[in-house]
Amino acid sequence: MAEALTRSQRAAVAELVSRGKEQIVIIRPYRGGLVLHGMFYKNEVKDVGQIPRAESQRVTQDEVKLATGLIDQMSDGAFEPDKYQDDYRLRVLAMIDAKLKGREITTAPQPAHKPGPVIDLMEALKQSLRKAPERKAAGTRKARKKA
Numbered sequence: 470m471a472e473a474l475t476r477s478q479r480a481a482v483a484e485l486v487s488r489g490k491e492q493i494v495i496i497r498p499y500r501g502g503l504v505l506h507g508m509f510y511k512n513e514v515k516d517v518g519q520i521p522r523a524e525s526q527r528v529t530q531d532e533v534k535l536a537t538g539l540i541d542q543m544s545d546g547a548f549e550p551d552k553y554q555d556d557y558r559l560r561v562l563a564m565i566d567a568k569l570k571g572r573e574i575t576t577a578p579q580p581a582h583k584p585g586p587v588i589d590l591m592e593a594l595k596q597s598l599r600k601a602p603e604r605k606a607a608g609t610r611k612a613r614k615k616a
Contacts, residue, residue: 474498535591538598 474480480497485505493508564574 470496471498471501471503474503532591535594535598539594542598 470481474496475498480495483494483496485492485494485507493510495506495508496503497506498504568574
C-alpha cells in the first residue's frame with residue numbers, strides 16, 4: 470500500500486472507529502511506511518468568528534506578569550518525551566497480564582465526590598511564584614551535589 474500510494478502520489482481517506490467514536494483519517498506514505506492523520510468532520514470545524522471571546526474582560530499588567538512568571542517557572546529546558554508515559558495503556562496491560570495469570574479483575578470503588586473549597590486562583594498563582602525561587606535553588610543545590 471505504501472509503495473502504491475507513493476507511486477500514485479495519493480493518500481487514502483478512511484473512517485476509523487476508536488473508543489466508540491467515528492473519525493475521518495488520511496493514510497499517507499512516509500519513509501517507506503504509512504502514517505495516519507486524524508481529521509475533523511465539517512460540523513466539528515468552527516470559524517474563529519463563531520468562538521465567543523471574553524472581550525469585555527481586561528487583562529491587567531499584574532495578571533500578564535503572573536502568567537509570564539508561571540510560564541518561566543514551568544519551562545525547564547528542552548522537551549524530553551521519555552518523561553511521559555501512557556498510564557492508561559500501562560494499567561490496561563497490567564490488567565491483561567493479571568487476567569492471563571488467572572486473577573479476577575474488579576473495579577476499585579469510587580469515592581464519593583465532595584466539592585473542595587473555592588480558592589482564589591490569582592492568589593494561588595502568586596504563592597506558587599513566590600515559592601519558585603526556593604524550588605529552583607533546591608534543584609541547583611541537588612545538581613551541584615551530583616556533579
